[in-house]
Amino acid sequence: MDTLLPPGFVFLISVLLFFSPSNANQTINKCSNATYGPFIQCLLANSIPHSLLYTQGTASYSTLLDFSIRNQRFNTTRTPKPLAIITPAFECHVSAIIGCCRMNNIEPRVLSGGHDYEGLSYVAFGTPFVIINMQNISSIDVNTTDNTAWVQAGATVGELYYHIAEKSKTLGFPAGLCPTVGIGGHLSGGGIGTMMRKYGLASDNIIDARLVNAEGKILDRESMGEDLFWAIRGGGGASFGIILAYKIKLVHVPQKLTIFAKSYNLSQNGSLVKIVSQWQDVAYRLDVRLFIRQFIQVSSDNKGNRILQIKFESLFLGEKEKLLSIMRENFPLLDLQVQECQEMSWIETVQYFAGYTNGELLRALLERKSQFGYSFKAKSDFLTSQIPEFGWKKIWYNLLRSNATVYMIIDPLGGKMDEISESETPFPYRNGSLYNIQYLVAWVDGDQRVVDRYMDWIRDFYEFMTPWVCLVYTRTRDEQGVREQDLVRL
Known part of the structure; x- marks a missing residue:
């Protein structure tokens, strides 16, 4: 009999490019030697330090890649591997990485939480690629004066909930149930959650954003224009640039x-x-x-x-x-x-729907390791x-x-x-x-x-x-x- 799962597996996100895995590996092998060296040199020349680069020869490369993969269907010997994983520390690093990718014909894959249903954020078929892991770009600034928050794309839904609850017992946000989902992908695609019938989707409560466009420019709502701002609130952010941060409107929740x-x-x-x-x-x-x-x-x-x-x-x-x-x-x-x-309380319901029902501390929402392997x-x-x-x-x-x-x-x-x-x-x-x-x-x-x-x-x-x-x-x-x-x- 096939091995079956224990109860409790759920959750969401996105897409797979249509290429053959075997052909993809051949293509990458042919291209990687010609592109890898100049690409790394470009990063270093643009002030991306070695400490933020994980190449296939780096000891931590496999550990970081395995940690990023939420769907083990894409963690096989046949799955194409990135030339490098880059963990930018500042928003300007993302601009530099995009420029180096363009110069060297390398496809960037942007990883916020890694919950793409088809591995879009950590797999590319048929082309050499790198992963831009946004885990270091994850600050959250909650403002209870105007009931808003700036949250960077590398933060998780659980981290956002945690920081809101630290500041207020009567504010919340209508995002999803899984705490390890990344903000960048979740909000850019809509964001279905338990409060959507009252407050709409997570993306319906976005009031500003910052992104890097294909030219490496950092834009906010005013400079990107309303058409682009419209597109990144439910159309999938990776189609239009790399989301750096969203400004969101917090919502009122009762004490009980x-x-x-x-x-x-x-x-x-x-x-x-x-x-x-x-x-x-x-x-x-x-x-x-x-x-x-x-x-x-x-x-x-x-x-x-x-x-x-x-x-x-x-x-x-x-x-x-x-x-x-x-x-x-x-x-x-x-x-x-x-x-x-x-x-x-609202934050206790967050823990409940996340599966934390055995007295776990609130800090469990900060855990990035997926519960599902x-x-x-x-x-x-x-x-x-x-x-x-x-x-x-x-x-x-x-x-x-x-x-x-x-x-x-x-x-x-x-x-x-x-x-x-x-x-x-x-x-x-x-x-x-x-x-x-x-x-x-x-x-x-x-x-x-x-x-x-x-x-x-x-x-x-x-x-x-x-x-x-x-x-x-x-x-x-x-x-x-x-x-x-x-x-x-x-």
Whole structure:
């Protein structure tokens, strides 16, 4: 039997260039000798110190590269490796690196947190490349006078949350759940989170930015112009330059929030399809303070039996009495009880959704090491109409037929997302988009035949979902989206 994953694997981001890995390695080998030396000399001549350079002959090169790779599918002997990893300490270093890359025909890969679903930030196929690791460009300046913050691209979502909580108990930010995701990639692609129904996406709350353009110039909102500023708030920052920092608008949160999680096994609940259908009917129309997502996991028990579990997981910006009133009126089939609700502060909900539920200190949000050391393949969709009951039954049947650990994560939209015009930012999934879905299949190890089987399964499942879905999220595009250069699925 193939090795399966323990429960708990999730999370997001982007794209893969369409080239053959074997051809890519041949191309890099031919080009690297001619470009490597002049490139390094260019960096040194532009005041990039040796201490910030990690070449393939450097002792720490492999350690730093391995630490950067979140999807172990791209940590194989066949995966092309960068000529060097550069860890700029100042924004002016990034400008110099871009200039040296242009002069030597080397492709830069910009790594903020490393959570690209297809390894975009640390892999390039068919061309010599370097990684610009932004980990040192990670300062965060929270201003509670005007409720804003400047956060550099190399900071993580967890670090941002930590620094906000240090300054205020009633301010927060509507970004994602995974604390090790980098700010640069997360905000530039949209940034889905638990407070988006109240406050919109992370990118909807950007009010200024700094980036390096292709000429190496550092621009802010005024100097880049409104067209470019529009593009980097949901269109993917790497398409238009290298994001250095964002100025964001912080949002007000109550002193008490409420969370709950309620799980069902398909084999133990014959009315589950009714519960799911009612959730689907109301979750995108509920009070904007309430976010209820559906998390489906299929795995095998110790006897090899396939188990499908559905968990409803929620954040409410208010106290539990009000939450229970809303649930009784709108989602009675879930039968939520007061003892299933927990009141806590905003930063405690951040820790909860990050998986820190065993009394970890707040400083755990500063940890950059990923909790997941798995290989995975993921895809995403948006729902613009509801899935009928027979559709859910067919979905569950197909999930149970897989021989791997698989997930579906379904997040409701609506609320503030409906109020923002689809042309206001590059993120178009606004009024009329009901839910975002992610599909993931994950594994620990296996030969190429095992990997191919998992990859084929998720592609087949993606096609199976076609009658009910329509679009793909730019932060979770895969290699198919890159080939087609098209977000429309049908």
